[in-house]
Amino acid sequence: MTLYARFAAHLNLALDALVLAGDLPAGLERRAITVEPPRDPSHGDLATNAAMVLAKPAGTNPRALAEKLVAELEKLxxxxxVSVAGPGFINLTLHEDSWRGEVAAILEAGADYGRSSLGAGTTVNVEYVSANPTGPMHMGHCRGAVVGDALASLLEYVGHKVIREYYVNDAGGQVDVLARSAHLRYREALGETIEIPEGLYPGDYLKPVGAQLAADYGDKYVDAPESEWLALFRKTAVATMLVMIKDDLALLGIHHDLFSSEAELQAAGKPEQAEAWLRERGLVYDGVLEAPKGETPEDWEPVELPLFRSTQFGDDQDRPIKKSNGQWTYFGADLAYHFQKAQSADQLIDIWGADHAGTVKRIVAAVQALTDGKTRFDVKLVQMVRLLRAGEPVKMSKRAGNFVTLADVVREVGKDVVRFTMLTRKADAQMDFDFAKVLETSKENPVFYVQYAHARVASVHRRAAEAGISLDEDADLSLLDARELGVAKLAAQFPRVVEAAASAREPHRIAFYLYDLAAEFHALYNMGNDSADRRFLMVEQPALTRARLFLGRSIQQVIRNGLALMGVEAVEEM
Incomplete structure (x- = not known):
């Protein structure tokens, strides 16, 4: 059990003692109680809001309750x-041996330090990327891919069962455009000179598709009407694009458990099932939408459509699930898709581009309706990434047609740089990705700075071994002083940072934390530049070297665990 978890347990036992003594009523809700570092380190090592949370429901004064809690906690x-601050906050200062014990606990737990049972085995479906299967992945998809994958890893680490899902939008008009674009490349492969008109996909990535179609069918479909080849070319092109998309994602170390097809969803009658389920509950009705703003009666022809009562769940208007031609709206198909997902998961998370912000309210309403409000559903919006090279916008890719491919970026700067950088800002904040800056070897580059901390420990480890200092002997951690234990205190926060990041669905918190931890470690290490007695490697004092290196290895372990959650390698040398 980690230190913060242990003290949360101590606090619960203290509260139980107050219940037995009649100082607190039994059955009070304790979920809002926290054990965390105080905002001001001078106030102590830990702080709890227990008295503030429980005083009102207990019908007592928070400071008076805090004083009774202090009497119990002083027994540890x-x-x-232990002291009471302000209206009833409790601050605790621990003996230094507690922190020395946590340093040892980090290395003992190894890769499991920070892992928890918070998720209690509940199943979470994380849907991310889900780009239209019309071409290679581009950097617009990259950030959502990394955020989704890191979030999935984070949720698994805290005890959830996770389904990583990609929704293939292969039933809309964009795949017909793909098929027509492939037909042009097919004709080109047969020797025809082509011009790609506005509205079709111009990228060279469709040339291999055209060549394969030419090899398979010869000139059979050159002059054939579209009705004869559209479905066939669509199926072939989508299948080829999915292979390309999976290959691109693999460059980032991303693999999904499930690829769900919109076309298959519709062929299986899932939208009809969802509509019937909602009609039975009076949540879908046939009605007429209001005329769009600015339209006159002469311009607007009212049509009766099946409408979902999304206003009942906080939306600003009811939403059609079918078009006037009988086809499903995008919302109608999406509603059915979420209905399907909810049948195999306790919680749902969608990672969407910020351009979909306008549809969040309606799909949240739909999931609430389809699950009777029992399924937690989060939509995380991800802003686009602006690509720069030394401050100047990056030119588009000729191969892709109108964007920079993810594969090109990964091959230039590496998977780890891309993944870490995508998590250095909150997902819904704008981001610049400058090729020059992400490769800098400086404190200003978080990727380098964190990996360098890990590599620095490895370097000291190697040099200590070369100096003949045995690292197999037990380290005397009593030799660690308050400054060194200060870094240990930050390392000990990793488990609670992990749980907080998982609960908030915010994997970027791990990147922020790792940067802070690396900064504290580098500051401690660099003290040796000014004072020889602060160096990690002191050949004439092997016992002190072992103690400091033990601390360094615990910091290294936490960094390695955090980087693993982000899908980033912890390097041994740089």
Whole structure:
């Protein structure tokens, strides 16, 4: 059990003691109680809001309750001092041996330090990327891919069962455009000179598709009417694009458990099933939409459509699930898709581009309706990434037609740089990706700075071994002083940072934390530049070297665990 978890348990036992003593009523809700570092380190090592949370429902004064809690917490051997601050916050100062023990606990737990049972085995479906299967992945898809994949790893780490899903939008008009674009490339492969008109996909990535179609069918479909080849070319082109998309994602270390087809969803009658389910509950009705703003009666022809009562769930208007021609609207198909997902998961998370912000309210309403409000559903919006090279916008890719491919970027700067950088800002904040800056070897580059901390420990480890200092002997952690234990205190926060990031669905918190931890470690290490007695490697004092290197290895372990959640390698040398 980690230190923060242990003290949360101590606090619960203290509260139980107050219940037995009659100082607190039984059955009070404790979920809002926290054990965390105080905002001001001078106030102690830990702080809890227990008295503030429980005083009102207990019908007592928070400071008076805090004083009773202090009397219980003072009995703990690990506690050096306890005090009440302000209206009822409790601050605790621990004996230094508690932190030395946590340094040892980090290395003992290894890759499992920070892992928890918060998720209690509940199943979470994380749908991410889900780009239209019309071409290679571009950097517009990259950020959502990394955020989704890191979030999935984070949720698994805290005990959830996770389904990584990609929704293939292969039933809309964009795949017909893809098929027509492939037909042009097919004709080109047969020797025809072509011009790609506006509205079709111009990228060279469709040339191999055209060549394959030419090899398979010869000139059979050159002059054939579209009705004879459209479905065939669509199926072939989509299948080829999906192979390309999976290959691109693999460059980032991303693999999905499930690829769900919109076309198959519709062929299986899932939208009809969802509509019937909602009609039975009075949540879909046949009605007429209001005329769009600015339209006159002469311009607007009212049509009766099946409408979902999304206003009942906070939306600003009811939404059609079918078009006037009988086809499903995008919302209608999406509604059915989420209905399908909810049948195999307890919680749903969608990672969407920020351009879909306008549809969030309606799909949240739909999921609430389809699951009777029992399924937690989060939509995380991801802003686009602006590509720069030394501050100047990057030119588009000729091969792709009108964008920079993810594959080109990964091959230039590496998977780890791309993945870490995508998590250095909150997902819904704008991001610049400058090829020059992400490769800098400086503190200003978080990727380098964190990996360098890990590599630095490995370097000291190698040099200590070369100097003949045995690292197999037990380290005397009593040699670590307050400054060194200060870094240990930050390392000990990793488990609670992990749980908070998972609960908030915000994997970028791991990147922020790792940068802070790396900064603290580098500051400690660099003290040796000014004072020889602060160096990690002191050949004439092997016991002190072992203690400091033990601390360094615990910091290294936390960094390695955090980087693993982000899908980034912890390098041994740079």
């Amino acid at each position: 051997d690990e506690v050096a001092a």
